[in-house]
Amino acid sequence: MSSSSSSSNAAESIAVAARQAFEASQLVEVGQRDVALGAIRKVLESKREEVLAANKKDMEAAEALAAEGKLSKTLVSRLDLSRPGKYDSMLQGITDVAALPAPTGLVTFAKELGPGLDLYRVTCPVGVLLVIFEARPEVVVNIAALAIKSGNAAILKGGKESIHTATLLSSLIGEALSTTSIPSTFIQSVSTRSEISSLLAQDKYIDLVMPRGGNELVRSIQNNTRIPVMGHADGICAVYVDESAKEEKAVRVVVESKIDYMAACNSAETLLIHSSLLDTLWPRIASALFSHNVCLRCDPSTLSAIKDHPDTSRLATASSETDYHTEFLGPTLAVKTVGSVSEAIKHINSHSSHHTDSIITEDESAMSAWCRGLDSANCFVNASTRFADGTRYGLGTEVGISTGKTHARGPVGLDGLVIYKYMMRSKTEGGSLIADHEKGEGKYTHKDLPREQPPF
Known part of the structure; x- marks a missing residue:
């Protein structure tokens, strides 16, 4: 053989x-x-x-x-x-x-189809x-x-x-x-x-x-x-710092998202900065990242804004388009300037792995746009991307993270790990036939039933 x-x-x-x-x-x-x-x-x-x-x-x-x-x-x-x-x-x-x-064994749908005929949808392995x-x-x-x-x-x-x-x-x-x-x-x-x-x-x-x-x-x-x-294949996660972001909040979330455990699939790999922050908040965030020896791959605007920082020559270089599609899994972060929350969403939807992405903002409309417009399994507001984890979600643990569009995401x-099956029970003396409900005076009632345990 x-x-x-x-x-x-x-x-x-x-x-x-x-x-x-x-x-x-x-x-x-x-x-x-x-x-x-x-x-x-x-x-x-x-x-x-x-x-x-x-x-x-x-x-x-x-x-x-x-x-x-x-x-x-x-x-x-x-x-x-x-x-x-x-x-x-x-x-x-x-x-x-x-x-x-x-x-x-959980009932997610229960309906009386007709007199004496009940249908249940029940979760199963x-x-x-x-x-x-x-x-x-x-x-x-x-x-x-x-x-x-x-x-x-x-x-x-x-x-x-x-x-x-x-x-x-x-x-x-x-x-x-x-x-x-x-x-x-x-x-x-x-x-x-x-x-x-x-x-x-x-x-x-x-x-x-x-x-x-x-x-x-x-x-x-x-x-x-x-x-x-x-x-999921990749964990290309992004953090976007919006124009209304508060300094301390932005620094804390960006830094932890990157450095807490850089080998994790929910570690940040891309940082998007609103153009209005280039000369104010961005240099402070860059300095905080430099203090942890994070190498920055910057677009022209973000690189120019930190050109006078003493660590720039050692830890910052010009980015390439490939950097924004890369899961570094180490002390490297791709940085890019965007002009709006919609531009940030567009960039992430076309460059990320749809795993986990976070916005730092005080603007309620930006928060809403982020969570509605982002095509990612985990959409966060003012929170570290590292929260994307089964144990942290209270799931006990996790079998993995899904970025697909099947019955499970995140x-x-x-x-x-459960799907469902339909269970039907006839309580009529002679059993139930479709003829009982579709011929003569027969009919379907389609009445909702309490979603209790099925009587089997």
Whole structure:
């Protein structure tokens, strides 16, 4: 048997196991999902040192590759589970998800179609998820928690940089599930690229692919599967400082949006400055960014306005058009002058990745125009772009951020992992036929019903 055939067979076995686990889990009482989450947290707490030891192996290998220029420092930063509070935050995410209301079984539409015939639209899991991500090993736990709570089975593939950590975390999750009524194969992981290629062909068993990574990864997946794909390719986020912006507010929001965690997809990569601020507020913002060693790629107007600053020769250069389409993921920021909020919106709609963009303004009409006109998943007013995050939104955690126009946009938490089904019940003695409502004196009543739990 060829290696490709072997890989395809293995992928099909994984996909079939996930589908079977999903189908079996749908008849398990919903409260058992929280029991499973508690079991996972308990195991991960007890195995902390073992997980950190595996993470250390990944870090050592990644740092060696970074030293050779074969891996970006950004990726290495995302890999480290030993950073202060990161492991505890991962565990807390499990608890936070468990505390959220179950997103399934909710009635979103209820109508009496005719006498004795009721129709309900009820939220339900999507099914089997294939989640592909780079570097960050805690994503294994984040996604497992969200998948279990929402009733979705998941197959996970982390980057090769986190293979020791991700493999161990997945194994421990399976160990925990084996003590519960949720099948142990409800969460599975794969480790090779060939397995992913084969899994992308399993549209009979897998319902949704969710990639978390760079543009190249996402585009490759979108071009190589018939399975629906939900995610985002880039995080080209912008902050626009409007003419009515207050100095302290503008400086605080711009600086944090850029420097808080520059490797994040919600870090600002473009700064738009209203032309009336070139000689007043803009130099103060530039100075604040210089103090954090942020390199500025400026258009002629913004560069000229800071030509006398002592750090300009060291940290500021002329921009190119490419800079406004670039996700730098580091201490570089593209800067441009605009003449109005409408011009800022037009620039972002044509240059950004529709992820997260923020306006700094005191003008209510500008705020309204921004939120209505901007075609982005997250539209902020006077707030750091770094707020675009499932945990910060109170979603418990997130499986990723979607910039598409499917049923979920922005940080995808539990609500983004459910779809719905229509449930109909006839309460008439002889059952219901369309003839009962469309022939003779039969008719449809189409009366709204209370949106309570369906009587099944």
